Amino acid sequence: MKYTKTPGVISFAGGNPDPAVFPVAEFSEASSILAREGRDVLQYGATDGYMPLKEYIAKWMAPRMGRETKPEEMLISTGSQEGMDLLCSVLLNDGDTIIVEGPTYPGAIHAMRNRGARFLSVPCDKDGLCVDMIPAVIEQGRKDGHRIKFIYTIVNFQNPSGSTLSEDRRAKLLDIAEKYDLIIFEDDPYGHLRYTGDHVPTIFSMDKKQSGRVVYACSFSKILAPGTRVAWIVGDPDLMQKMVMIKQGTNLCSSVVAQALVYEYCRLGHLEGFLPKIITHYGKKRDAMEAGFRKYLPSNTVYNTPEGGFFFWLQVPGIDSTTLFMKAIEHGVAFVTGPSFFVDGSGLDFMRTCFTFAQPEELEEGAKRLGAAIKAL
Structure with missing residues (x-):
């Protein structure tokens, strides 16, 4: 987590909601x-x-x-x-x-x-x-x-x-x-x-x-x-x-x-009014992250577009996500490595990215940085 808080790093790591839309x-x-x-x-x-x-x-x-x-x-x-x-x-x-x-x-x-x-x-x-x-x-x-x-x-x-x-x-x-x-x-x-x-x-x-x-x-x-x-x-x-x-x-x-x-x-009645708002907000963010991935990630990157929720699950065959993480931090973007999600520590070439927390202007730039980090390995 300390890496994701480094100034200038765009975080696709933590699965956090967007505080910009909290109903204060x-x-x-x-x-x-x-x-x-x-x-x-x-x-x-x-x-x-x-x-x-x-x-x-x-x-x-x-x-x-x-x-x-x-x-x-x-x-x-x-x-x-x-x-x-x-x-x-x-x-x-x-x-x-x-x-x-x-x-x-x-x-x-x-x-x-x-x-x-x-x-x-x-x-x-x-x-x-x-x-x-x-x-x-x-x-x-x-x-x-x-x-x-x-x-x-x-x-x-x-x-x-x-x-x-x-x-x-x-x-x-x-x-x-x-x-x-x-x-x-x-x-x-x-x-x-x-x-x-x-x-x-x-x-x-x-x-x-x-x-x-x-x-x-x-x-x-x-x-x-x-x-x-x-x-x-x-x-x-x-x-x-x-x-x-x-x-x-x-x-x-x-x-x-x-x-x-x-x-x-x-x-x-605020919850019923808030849900459509965040569904629209997060849906646009999902689409923006997907567009960035299509534009900047290698053609052999494997993922499915989620119909909802917070996350993309990416596989870049042959790339160790734990090694990629440090390279990605150098390029100014963070994600969560695949082995974190398996009870046996497998999933080395997988990573999770969250699209809800990063701001709209960060989604394409973060995808660009991630693509550059992959190419640098």
Whole structure:
């Protein structure tokens, strides 16, 4: 990270939203809830979350979830990372195994390793997790002594690959989880940020039996502002209650002030107005980064254009991204190297670039610098 903060370096590295579009005035307006209900929201709150916010999320998310979820099915967490940690603390014993995508989100790898997890990795392609490979991985893994507890997947505009798990694969994944008695952890921080194409139903909504097999997580970090540290996780009530008990022993409750501010912002209708704005804003940035790549990167560079989210996932065959990173810093541009996203450290010739944080005038220049760095190797 110290290299990305070097003066003059254009950062395509961190997966940050653009602060230029943060809804500062609207959030300031939402702070009026403190004058109105301050004696309540400045007090300790319920561990499972601020009820008005939970009720709002349940109604707002009902079209995506297939139904309005019940309060006992939802836990408000301090960012998605906490929800992930709580789930692992309930489901995992030291040495248990999680099936993950290759590549996947490094923060998930760290959180899961902190709870003693081992991993079995399944590749991704342009349509997301290669679901047809999972049964063989499960069966061989169990023969090898792996105690597999759940399957972790970032279903929409995956970090880092940008791929979206197809509807057909989602249905197959649910069938596989039922056959092998596994939980699916459906992580969806980017699902609302679709720039092209059609929405794909959540796996949670496909579980018509309401088996409790799917745990769904989402966050306000990408669709509002990460400084709120407000996210939510939905699943079987018994599982949620166990997570609540763990949370009681760690931080008691997520900030009630933050939850109340987010609720009031949403209640005032600002979220519904803000989403189209950032979808247009980020969609233009995605297009600008792609145009820069087409213009400046070598012709053998491999990537797919994401339909949403934050990231491009690039492969330059034969180029070690860890070596390229230092050359890129010399040329004034930063990215994240491929091995960061694989549990086995593979992916040497891959890199992730984020298009949401850099300003419009930096996107083409950053692509130009990256192309020059590649050619210099």
